Amino acid sequence: MENFKTIREVAxxxxxDKQxxxxxxxxxxxxxxxxNHILPAFGEKQQLAESEIQDFALRKLQEGLSQKTVKDMLxxxxxxxxxxxKMGYMPLTEWCVKYPTEQKKQELEVLSISHQRRIMQYVINNFTFRNLGIYVCLSTGMRxxxxxxxxxxxxxxxxxxISVCRTIERIYIIEDNHRHTELVIGTPKTKNSVRDIPMSHELSKLIRPLKKVMNDDYYILTNEANPTEPRTYRNYYKCFLKQLGIPDLKFHGLRHSFATRCIESQCDYKTVSVILGHANISTTLNLYVHPNMEQKKKCINKMFKTLK
Structure with a gap:
């Protein structure tokens, strides 16, 4: 093991190389x-043992992290x-981590139809550029x-x-022992996230008179050359919901609400997937397509009709 490097050095x-x-x-x-996680646990080791990685995963779950978060770490x-x-810096060790069975699948948080209607009508009656962004998200499923x-x-x-061709996010920059955050404007999440989304007639009607007199280089949420960052807009959105007396819902819940309404309207799943910019249709199916008992009964009855 004299020629091997530590996990910290390899990382x-x-x-x-990865950058x-x-x-x-x-x-x-x-x-x-x-x-925050890997180096404190394994940084000084030169090889990985399955038992240590299994203990690490279970410990992180006990600390309250989700299985997805722990899987991302691994x-x-x-x-x-x-x-x-590959580079000869460490020996190959095979390992496979087991996870406890999740007892309850977490329900997606979405707006009720009545709350969604109230929000959209409120934006029409109380127009601001920031309110328009909420209407856009409920009409397109944008992040x-x-x-x-x-x-x-x-x-x-x-x-x-609407062409989705860029995104804004605040990221952590770690250089040696110094950390700072930086606002970055870049390409969307994946190549599928670069997409054109049709506007509803209602959204088009709301935007058309504005678009004709606006500067194309200005951001719609500020109507200025400088954008607002997601953290600031998220805080505004929380106050917006509170003002309307609507229960707290994460901003991403607007995207979930859009997708759920599409599925409820019996839009085909592939189309919904493309509009959302998902990397593949299985993501859409796993998130939003959950047949209720009535649909299950219809399916079974339809199957038996073919047997007769």
Whole structure:
């Protein structure tokens, strides 16, 4: 083991190599996982043992982290090990982590139809540019970073579409022992997230008179050359809901509400997936397609009719 490097050393070399291929925001997320979780647990080790990784995963779950969060950590650890083995910095050790069975599937938080209607009508009656952003999200399923980065020039009145081609996010920059945050405007989450979304007639009617007199280079939430950042807009949204007397709902719940309304309206799943910018349709199916008991009964009855 004399020629092997520690996980900390391998991770540092892996990050330098990885930054050539991934977005700055992705590298930032990897860095946070490393600094906060992986390096404190494994940093000084030269090889990984399955029992230690299993204990690490269970400990993180007991601390209240979700299985997805823990799995994301282990994905980063796997990538570091793969890089280390390939470069001859560490030995190959096979490991497979087991997770406790999740007893209850977490329900998606979405607006009720009555609350969604109330919000959309309120925006029409009480127009501000920030309120418009909430209406846009409920009409298109855009993410908060995408709507914060939306410019008037991204709206095409001829085709009645909105082009999603950038996003804003505040990321952590870790340099040696110094940490700071930085607001970054970049490309959306994945290549599928770059998309054109049709506007509803209602949204088009709301935007059309504004678009004609606006500067295409201005952001729609501020109507200025400078954007608002997601954290600031999220705080505004919380106050907005409180003002309307609507129960607290995460901003991402607007996206979930849009998708849920689409599925409830029997839109085909592939179309919904493309509008949302999901990497594949399975993400849409897993998140939003949950047949109720009535649908299950109809399915079984239909099957038996074919037997007769």
């Amino acid at each position: 540092s070399l892996w990050k330098k 050539q291929y991934v977005k700055q925001s992705s590298l930032s997320a990897y860095s946070l996982i490393l600094e 994905i980063v650890l796997k990538m570091i090990q793969k890089f280390g083995v 908060i970073g995408e709507v914060c980065a939306l410019k008037w020039g991204d709206i095409n009145l001829t085709t009645e579409t």
